[in-house]
Amino acid sequence: MTSKQMDAQVLIVGAGPTGLTLAIDLGRRGVRALVIEQKDAPQFLPKMERCNARTMEIYRRMGIVDQVRAAGLPAHCPMDIFVVLSLAEPALVHHVHPSVAEARAQIAKSEDGNQPLEPYQLISQYTLEPLLKSIAETLPSVTVRYGCELVSFEQDESSVTAQVKGGNGALSTLRAGYMVGCDGGGSLVRRQLGIDLSGEANIQQLRQALYYCEDLYERIPIGKGRHYHVADAEGSFLIVQDSTRHFTLHSVVETDAEMAGMFERVVAMPVKYEMLYVGQWRMNLLLADRYGEGRVFLAGDAVHLVIPTGGLGMNTGVGDAIDLSWKLAATLAGWGGPNLLAAYEIERRQVGGHNVAASGFATQGRRRWRALYRPEIREQTPAGAALRQELARVADVEQHKATEMIGAELGYSYAGSPLIAAEPGEGPKHDFMTYVATTWPGARLPHVWLDDGSAMQDRIGYGHGYTLLRLGGTKADTSALRRAFAAIGATLQVLDIADERPRDVYGYDLLLLRPDMHVVWRGNDAPAEPARLAAMATGH
Numbered sequence: 099m100t101s102k103q104m105d106a107q108v109l110i111v112g113a114g115p116t117g118l119t120l121a122i123d124l125g126r127r128g129v130r131a132l133v134i135e136q137k138d139a140p141q142f143l144p145k146m147e148r149c150n151a152r153t154m155e156i157y158r159r160m161g162i163v164d165q166v167r168a169a170g171l172p173a174h175c176p177m178d179i180f181v182v183l184s185l186a187e188p189a190l191v192h193h194v195h196p197s198v199a200e201a202r203a204q205i206a207k208s209e210d211g212n213q214p215l216e217p218y219q220l221i222s223q224y225t226l227e228p229l230l231k232s233i234a235e236t237l238p239s240v241t242v243r244y245g246c247e248l249v250s251f252e253q254d255e256s257s258v259t260a261q262v263k264g265g266n267g268a269l270s271t272l273r274a275g276y277m278v279g280c281d282g283g284g285s286l287v288r289r290q291l292g293i294d295l296s297g298e299a300n301i302q303q304l305r306q307a308l309y310y311c312e313d314l315y316e317r318i319p320i321g322k323g324r325h326y327h328v329a330d331a332e333g334s335f336l337i338v339q340d341s342t343r344h345f346t347l348h349s350v351v352e353t354d355a356e357m358a359g360m361f362e363r364v365v366a367m368p369v370k371y372e373m374l375y376v377g378q379w380r381m382n383l384l385l386a387d388r389y390g391e392g393r394v395f396l397a398g399d400a401v402h403l404v405i406p407t408g409g410l411g412m413n414t415g416v417g418d419a420i421d422l423s424w425k426l427a428a429t430l431a432g433w434g435g436p437n438l439l440a441a442y443e444i445e446r447r448q449v450g451g452h453n454v455a456a457s458g459f460a461t462q463g464r465r466r467w468r469a470l471y472r473p474e475i476r477e478q479t480p481a482g483a484a485l486r487q488e489l490a491r492v493a494d495v496e497q498h499k500a501t502e503m504i505g506a507e508l509g510y511s512y513a514g515s516p517l518i519a520a521e522p523g524e525g526p527k528h529d530f531m532t533y534v535a536t537t538w539p540g541a542r543l544p545h546v547w548l549d550d551g552s553a554m555q556d557r558i559g560y561g562h563g564y565t566l567l568r569l570g571g572t573k574a575d576t577s578a579l580r581r582a583f584a585a586i587g588a589t590l591q592v593l594d595i596a597d598e599r600p601r602d603v604y605g606y607d608l609l610l611l612r613p614d615m616h617v618v619w620r621g622n623d624a625p626a627e628p629a630r631l632a633a634m635a636t637g638h
Contacts, residue, residue: 106132106241107430109260109274111248111287113137115146115223116398116415117280118230118242123160123423125237127561129430132274133234134262136247140231143375144308144346145223146412147324147337150507151214152542153416158216159560159615162233169229170221171324171340173198177220178323179501181467181493183476184366185336189320190329190490191497211535211544211603214508215553220324222339223412248286251277253393276426278395280415283382285400291391295384295403297454302381304333304348307357311371315342327464327497328364329471329489336364344374381405383458385450389443395422402450404457407464407500413507414453418446424613428636433587437516438637445512456506456530463499467492498531505529512616513540517635519610519619537604543615544604549597555615563589564618564635567609570601574608574624582632590632610635 108124110117113135124131149157149166157163167173174197181191196204201217234240245265252259258277263269279287288295315322315338328334334349349360354376361371386401398415422442428434470489474482505528512518513525518540525538535544546554558565564583566576576592583590601607606620610631618635625631 104257104273104275106130106272106274107276108132108426109134109258109272109277110280111277112280112282112398112400113140113227113231113242113244114280114282114398114415115226115230115412116419117278118227118234119156119416120278120280120397120419120423121234121240121242122162122230122237123420124427125234125240126160127423127427128239129427130239131241132272133240133242134246134248134272135242135244138245138265140224140227142224143377144306144337144339146226146406146409147220147222147339147346148409149219149221149226149416150409150413151216151218151504152507153413154216154219155214155545155555156416156420159555161560163216165229165233166221166226167198167219169225169340170219171198171342173202175220175342176322176324177218178321179325179327179497180320180323181327181329181490181497182320183329184364185318185320185326186366187320190486191493192321193497193501195501205545209547209599211546212533213545214504215545215555220338220340222344225340248281250290251287251394253277258393275430276393276395278397278422279400280398280419282399283403285396287394288386288396288400291388291394291396293386293388293391293396295386297382297384298458299382299384300380301383301405302333302350303378304350304381305354305357305376305378306346306348307361307373308375309345309347309361309371309373310343311345311369312343314345314365314369314371317367317369325501326364327493329468329475331471331473332360333468334360334364381461383454385447385454389447395439395442397422397446401447402454404454405461408457408460408503408506410453410457410503410506414450417449417510420614421446425637428588431587433636435633435636435638441515441517441637445515445517448514449510452510452528453506456503459530460500460503463496466496503530504533505531508533508542510542511538511540513538515540517612517618517637518616519631519634535603537606537609537617537620539617539619541617543609543611543617546600546603548595548600554595554600557593557595558611558615559591561613562591563613564591565611566590566592567600567604567611568592568594569604569607569609570598571596572607572622574622576608576624579610579625579628579632582628583636585629586632586636586638588632588636
């Protein structure tokens with residue numbers, strides 16, 4: 099069966115942010131993608147609430163960053179974090195974090211490559227999902243089908259055949275060249291492949307509720323922010339959603355009904371509110387043993403389950419999608435070698451492992467200060483004051499671990515991948531908390547401003563294939579490398595950038611980049627074996 103006779107080149111199971119990001123990126127690369135989702139429509143349920151800096155860089159390259167910003171929290175709103183007894187009492191800890199507008203101003207002045215090109219964006223999943231769906235549906239090669247549930251699948255050497263159930267209960271068959279399970283923590287695709295999750299399961303069970311409250315945000319007396327962590331026995335924390343009229347509260351209570359009283363206790367002011375939803379969720383730190391099998395791949399929560407602390411769940415899924423997308427497109431276009439798709443698991447599973455560990459690290463930090471809570475913390479006595487002071491002292495240090503993991507966001511690397519040129523030595527150490535610009539092969543290309551005020555990342559065209567940066571006026575002859583890529587059928591654009599700053603930050607005259615902006619190879623002279631380098635980079 100040819101790809102034209104199939105229902106899609108790539109069948110995507112699950113229309114969450116990971117599946118829809120994958121569909122949009124494939125669609126922009128001209129791949130026929132079909133997304134199926136068992137829900138009838140995107141649901142108004144609280145899940146993730148922040149796209150991190152790397153995700154926003156990715157959305158910039160996809161051409162959708164302005165739409166995401168416009169749908170999310172306004173750029174002037176503070177992103178501060180508080181540790182409180184309630185919203186009506188003086189804060190125990192107040193960590194100031196820049197608004198998007200303030201972060202942009204900081205980035206505009208940066209010259210050392212250590213800042214992202216895009217700051218984070220607070221946007222609720224129930225806002226992001228319908229937006230991504232609407233963008234996907236504008237792409238001629240993408241189809242999104244809700245009310246369509248995967249029942250089972252099988253694969254052979256050339257295709258995947260899926261049995262699906264429509265909203266009327268009727269079964270039908272879909273065929274595709276590849277399938278990607280973006281179907282969440284309980285992934286049917288993962289279970290049918292017989293792939294286990296390893297790590298810590300069901301660490302704690304909490305309830306989460308969504309509230310609508312028209313005037314609370316404006317009235318909070320201790321200051322506006324995005325997270326209010328409550329020093330109480332129930333481990334409560336209140337999150338401002340993107341509208342600033344909706345709030346979610348997480349707490350360990352026995353019944354759904356108790357979540358109304360918890361909200362009132364945390365707010366500690368008379369407010370008119372509506373409780374829209376209550377659900378239960380479990381804390382997990384789990385990583386899949388494999389990221390797929392044959393022509394079937396897994397991405398997002400199907401392969402890594404983290405505690406939301408640190409915001410690494412959905413954002414890691416977007417990274418999975420963007421790594422897999424160009425590899426699928428290249429393989430379908432005929433120039434991608436067998437190592438290309440095989441490298442997906444090698445590259446992304448190590449990132450998944452790092453981020454599960456980072457989430458655990460952030461959670462331990464929060465647990466440390468929470469463990470100091472005693473009921474007498476509210477007492478106006480020397481003992482009560484001492485307890486408040488000690489909890490605040492520990493929280494002031496530990497809470498940073500949950501909200502400032504820029505190293506985990508930007509510093510991940512694909513060193514060790516068969517698609518990356520190895521260099522002698524160990525390379526930069528991965529650090530959750532800090533990011534230091536590097537062009538060590540496997541790393542993301544650091545953001546640098548050019549002399550004309552444009553960003554280097556924007557100069558590198560989207561969907562172009564590979565890019566060779568020639569920096570600092572080098573006259574190295576790269577024609578042999580260009581011919582080597584052409585012989586394989588892959589595009590290589592050679593970009594001459596004479597500005598001094600990129601050469602200073604990147605440290606080399608020549609950088610070879612993949613379509614996803616990760617460094618394949620670097621040097622000061624043309625590569626000695628151009629055919630071998632091109633073959634390795636393209637998976638041959």
